[in-house]
Amino acid sequence: MSQATGPSGKVMLACHDLTRIYREGxxxxTVLDGLSLEVRAGERVAIVGSSGSGKTTLLNLLGGLDRPSRGEVLIxxxxxLALGEAALGRFRNRHIGFVYQFHHLLAEFTALENAAxxxxxxxxxxxxxxSRARELLAKVGIAERAAHKPGELSGGERxxxxxxxxxxTDPSLVLMDExxxxxxxxxxxSILALMDDLARTTACAFVVVTHDPAVAAHQDRVMRLDGGRLNEQIEPA
Incomplete structure (x- = not known):
């Protein structure tokens, strides 16, 4: 990826008319209702909203872990939508990084093996x-725990x-859930500072779901998910 000094003209993530409807009995x-969003290279966008508003559902759609009922996602x-399951898996590996709320680390692997x-x-x-994984573990301040398995780590370390x-993987887009x-x-x-550095130097884009006002305020834009749609929020919640 090219060097960048902040959000550039290139749209890294775009979704249009994104809708997700679940059948319950x-x-x-309708969890998401005709939602649209654009995130440019090097831009950090926070998504806030009440519990149950669909924030995690939105991240799953943006990352190709779920398919929309209507609309499309472009990265x-x-x-x-144009990619089959195998091609989508390869695309995610090349372009998308995920930080899940509950980690999803493999219990039988060490921290180093999980990161690699x-x-x-x-x-x-x-x-x-x-070697690359060791660099990243050092950047997030956990290099000394590289040989430990998840069960031997605290929640914060995991x-x-x-x-x-x-x-x-030096992704184009990172999706973060809390x-x-x-x-x-x-x-x-320190994690927010690392995000700043990556957005500035690699043009990586970030979409961050958070309940933390300080984390939301640290991003370039704050969007509120309400009623299945996103709205720009001037003051972080």
Whole structure:
């Protein structure tokens, strides 16, 4: 990716008329209703909203983990709907980093192996993948725990491993679901600083779902999800 000094003209993520309807018994429940969003390269967007408003559903759609009932998602100009499951998996590995609210680390692997896994799945040699993973574990302040398995780590440490795993592939877009929820204030600040650096130097775009007003205020834009639609919010909630 090219060097950048902040949000550029290139649209990294775009969704149009995004709708997700779930069937619950005899009723259809509309979670997202004709939602649209654009995020440019190097831009950091926070999404806030009440519990149950559909924030995680939106992240799953943006990352291709779920399919919309209507509408489309484009990342780096590529429509996710146009990709079959195998091609979509390869595309996610190349372009998208995920930080899940509940980590989803593999219990039998060490922190280093978990962080390196996306590169190994891509076909990179283990030594090179683990070297890159070690760099990211150092950046999130957990290098000394590289040989420990998730069960031996605190919640905050597991979260930092998950963040390293999301960033290890140098993705075009990072989707984060409550990324600082289990972190102390100093560690959370270091993660936000790392996001700043990556947005500035690699043009990576971030979409961050958060309940934390400080995290929301740190992003370039804050969007509120309400009634299935996104609205620009001047003052973070």
């Amino acid at each position: 005899p009723q259809d429940v 780096a100009g590529e429509s996710l 896994l996306p590169l190994i799945v891509r076909g990179q040699r283990k030594k090179a993948a683990e 979260q930092r491993v998950a963040i390293a795993r999301a960033l290890v 990324p600082t929820g289990n972190l102390d204030q100093a560690t959370a600040a």
